[in-house]
Amino acid sequence: MRIGELARLTGTTERALRYYEEQDLLRPARLPSGYRDYAPSDVETVRHVRSLLAAGLPTHLIAELLPCMVDTGDGLMPGCxxxxxxxxxxxxxxxxxxxxxxxxxxxxxxxxxxxxxxxxxxxxxxxxxxxx
DNA sequence: CTTCTCACA
DNA sequence: TGTGAGTA
Structure with missing residues (x-):
């Protein structure tokens, strides 16, 4: 999906999504048009990023921790x-x-x-x- | 119409 | 992080 849909699905702005990518929180593929191409799983990833952000964690820390986080059914769990x-x-x-x-x-x-x-x-x- | 990058009264 | 410009 493209940035507009992900923004709509996650209740964020396109601006924020581009910022997350800049901070290495998200790494969408690119379409031949140059448009960002997000995976369906990115909807959850963005929600996780937002909750961590709301917890006060700086983006650089989220970038390090997110890949290690395990998504149990209800919430996140540190993977290590x-x-x-x-x-x-x-x-x-x-x-x-x-x-x-x-x-x-x-x-x-x-x-x-x-x-x-x-x-x-x-x-x-x-x-x-x-x-x- | 949607997205992109870049820049900033 | 908003917003507008000028494109593709």
Whole structure:
């Protein structure tokens, strides 16, 4: 099938599919016309790529891991134990990002909670400060 | 009409 | 990653 159909079948854009190829996530054959010729199995491959992308994995890592992934009926399974380390470090990276965001949220919440509800509260605060 | 590559107010 | 250009 050509790029348009694969895009439609996977809910992605043609732009993204060309990008995946550029990142070696997909290697479609070429028709004599120069058009990309995707295999039916690429529909599943694209779904896998997207789920891995959604998990935060960088494309270069997906390119390495995808060929080793085994497709059980319901989901993907690492085909070899050597994939464990990179997956764990990715998870650690995400955990760190979550922690940072949690801190950022706490900071913003603190500022929001300290915001006076109306102008009279500001006036009262200013008056109190000047009095002191 | 569909796809391709390349480039970027 | 969107978008438009100019093709095949």
């Amino acid at each position: 134990r050597s994939m464990l380390a990179p997956l764990e470090s990715e998870r650690d990276r995400i955990t760190a990002a979550i922690d940072a965001l949690t801190d950022a949220r706490a900071l913003l919440t603190g500022l929001i909670d300290r915001t006076p509800a109306d102008d009279s509260e500001y006036d009262a605060w200013i008056a109190a400060r000047d009095a002191a």
